[in-house]
Amino acid sequence: MAKIIVVTSGKGGVGKTTTSAAISSGIAMRGHKTVVIDFDIGLRNLDIIMNCERRVVYDFVNVINGEANLRQALIKDKRAENLYILPASQTRDKDALTVEGVERILNELAADGFEYIICDSPAGIEHGAFMAMYFADMAIVVANPEVSSVRDSDRILGILQSKSRRAERGERVEECLLLTRYNPERVAKGEMLGVTDVEEILATKLLGVIPESETVLKASNQGIPVIHDIESPAGQAYSDAVGRLLGEEVEHRFMSVEQKGLFKRLFRRSA
């Protein structure tokens, strides 16, 4: 039985695609057969972050329309074994997605032995985002520690629990929060919302806190999901989050200001 996980946020630019790439890579690296689907039809980005942009021949919409079969459209990731990417179409618009079409493809993927299906949602609360979340068993809501992002995440959680297929059947979608671009120093100065503030407002389980890091941008530009950068705090934080997602007990890190002693500062500088 495949588990369908939607990565969503409401607001754009908070790190949905970065998270989709990192989480799907992380799950696959732990030995689970995983596929990540880009639902952002018309504005496809996932293939860039996964560095498979030039390998796209057929896409999600082609498969829905029966112009290609799944096997032709799925791209095997070069870094993580067990990981496949189903890219979005760049030339169509989001109306190309239909409930029946998406359902058929999800069923085919499940029948193909995929254990995890990660749906990378577009921003907004329109058709594309709705299609990405409709069949989800679980939602990873990505938020930045700022008021407008938290508000939009709250809205998305409301839509998720009232409009998704599980909601229609009277069940709940498992929900969890991933806080990205977190900067403990700015939180300490009162310039940014803290983890506890966000948790209190959203009243949902915390999957992880990804610290703000230059390595995230660098990784995106190079087309290497940041989880592969095991040296960077962001990569480690994603790895912890994947562990929690798979049911491990992992303590939260990178949430408080690091106490830098003189020795450590000198050491850092020389390193």
Next chain:
Amino acid sequence: MPLLKSLSKKPSASKSAFRLKGGLFPLTLLEISHYERADFEQQLTNKAAEAPIFFNQTPVVLSFEEFDGDISTLPLGELVNICKAQGLLPVALRNSNTELQTQAKHIDLAIMPVGRVKPSKDVTEAEPETAPPENTSVAEKNEDTDEPNAARSAEARSEFSHSPTKTVTTPIRSGQQVYAPGGDLIIMASVSAGAEVLADGNIHIYGALRGRALAGVRGDTSARIFCQSLEAELVSIAGNFKVDEDLRKDHWKSAVQASLDEHTLCITPLV
């Protein structure tokens, strides 16, 4: 019958001499079924003798929904004078007859749209013999509270109090709206900013109230709102409301109840 009015001039130190506010007030309908001067005067005098406190400058709306006879020849001015002599103050007319509406304009009566609901029997009904049993109890309450409004709100209350309570156990997210028609609303979680909860009766929130809460939306002035942490955008009872900036002054982020005291919304701590 609840009726929306905008009034209230508040003499204060601030520059503007008045402000317009929306208010919901229960108003009594004087439903007249037939009119013959001597008979009407006699019946009204008898009724006034039964409940003298009620007949004390009490505003009423003249209604002719069930009028038997030719309404266009009705001497409206004469009827109004009889009412005034007995301590009733007709403030408005509810009838679509143009002849009658012209008469109403001459004697400064407001014109109300004709209601779709069948008017209920009232304390001020013209025929005491057919009066429903509640009449006496209302009149009694009326006398010991020495307050005509209390009688009317008690009557309004009995209309709502037998309806079921709606209970919600999940957070109410931004953009969601929950309404408990005809009864109380219990929410066993927080109400997010941008969410709206409404009830004809009371609202209980076992969590933080960050959105909007409107109790007694059909005019029940005895409705209350309870919450564990007041962080609301708006709190309203029977159309009397306070917004965020007024609410911040006292008991912000503490457990409170909101109730109505003479059309003034009062916020009092729960402990």
